[in-house]
Amino acid sequence: MKFRFVGTGDSAQVPRFGCDCPACARARVLTSHRRGACCAEVRLDGRRILLDAGRTDLADSCEAERPAAILVTHYHADHVQGLFHLRWGTGEPIPVYGPKDAHGCADLYRNPGVLDFRPGLKPFRPLALEGLTVTPVPLNHSKPTLGYCLDDGDRRLAYLTDTLGLPVETERFLRDWRPDVVMLDATHPASHQAPRNHNNLPLALQILERLAAPCAYLTHIGHDLDAERLEATTPLPPGVHFAHDGLAL
Numbered sequence: 001m002k003f004r005f006v007g008t009g010d011s012a013q014v015p016r017f018g019c020d021c022p023a024c025a026r027a028r029v030l031t032s033h034r035r036g037a038c039c040a041e042v043r044l045d046g047r048r049i050l051l052d053a054g055r056t057d058l059a060d061s062c063e064a065e066r067p068a069a070i071l072v073t074h075y076h077a078d079h080v081q082g083l084f085h086l087r088w089g090t091g092e093p094i095p096v097y098g099p100k101d102a103h104g105c106a107d108l109y110r111n112p113g114v115l116d117f118r119p120g121l122k123p124f125r126p127l128a129l130e131g132l133t134v135t136p137v138p139l140n141h142s143k144p145t146l147g148y149c150l151d152d153g154d155r156r157l158a159y160l161t162d163t164l165g166l167p168v169e170t171e172r173f174l175r176d177w178r179p180d181v182v183m184l185d186a187t188h189p190a191s192h193q194a195p196r197n198h199n200n201l202p203l204a205l206q207i208l209e210r211l212a213a214p215c216a217y218l219t220h221i222g223h224d225l226d227a228e229r230l231e232a233t234t235p236l237p238p239g240v241h242f243a244h245d246g247l248a249l
Contacts, residue, residue, distance in 0.1 A: 003248070021227045022230045035244070050069070052079040069130060076105070090114065135149040149174070157179060158177075184199070
């Protein structure tokens with residue numbers, strides 16, 4: 001299994017429109033510090049599976065390499081906006097799996113086009129998908145949201161965004177499942193004292209400490225966390241890293 005962070009930003013992305021903070025100013029000059037909408041991809045045996053579809057240029061990358069499937073964490077626009085263009089394509093249907101959400105996002109369900117929506121994944125019920133065992137786990141967010149635990153028979157990877165803390169049953173499952181790598185929402189800096197919908201950095205680190213995974217990457221990062229890191233770099237615990245767009249594992 002090969003994993004790549006396609007986007008590691010929050011809904012505002014980095015640089016944030018109209019913002020002149022140090023992180024946004026740097027990202028306008030150095031494209032390596034830009035953060036697109038949060039999404040990722042997995043490759044296994046020549047097949048490509050997308051985790052979320054927030055990139056507005058998604059149709060371009062799918063033109064070059066058609067995905068075998070798309071796993072949607074939830075139906076907020078920054079995680080599915082790339083589907084609005086992609087759906088009007090042609091060819092074989094693309095399966096789109098996700099949580100049970102009667103509303104979805106705008107008219108995607110009513111006008112799916114080439115997309116074959118398969119909503120209603122059951123938490124903790126494994127799905128066999130293109131050589132992977134995919135186990136959805138519930139997350140804490142303002143819309144029905146799932147994280148995905150991926151197992152190729154050799155390595156186990158947990159992709160957990162968007163979330164504020166973890167539900168008790170999800171954390172219990174992860175401790176028993178023992179992922180090799182955890183990708184976790186860390187949107188806000190420590191100075192953000194009352195997070196909503198997303199972890200701040202201290203909360204994310206507390207979760208990772210309890211899960212005790214040997215390796216972890218922080219994603220869904222906002223510009224204010226990048227700006228705080230520029231002002232005062234605080235070392236992360238061993239094995240914990242900040243993800244960046246294009247990072248491949």
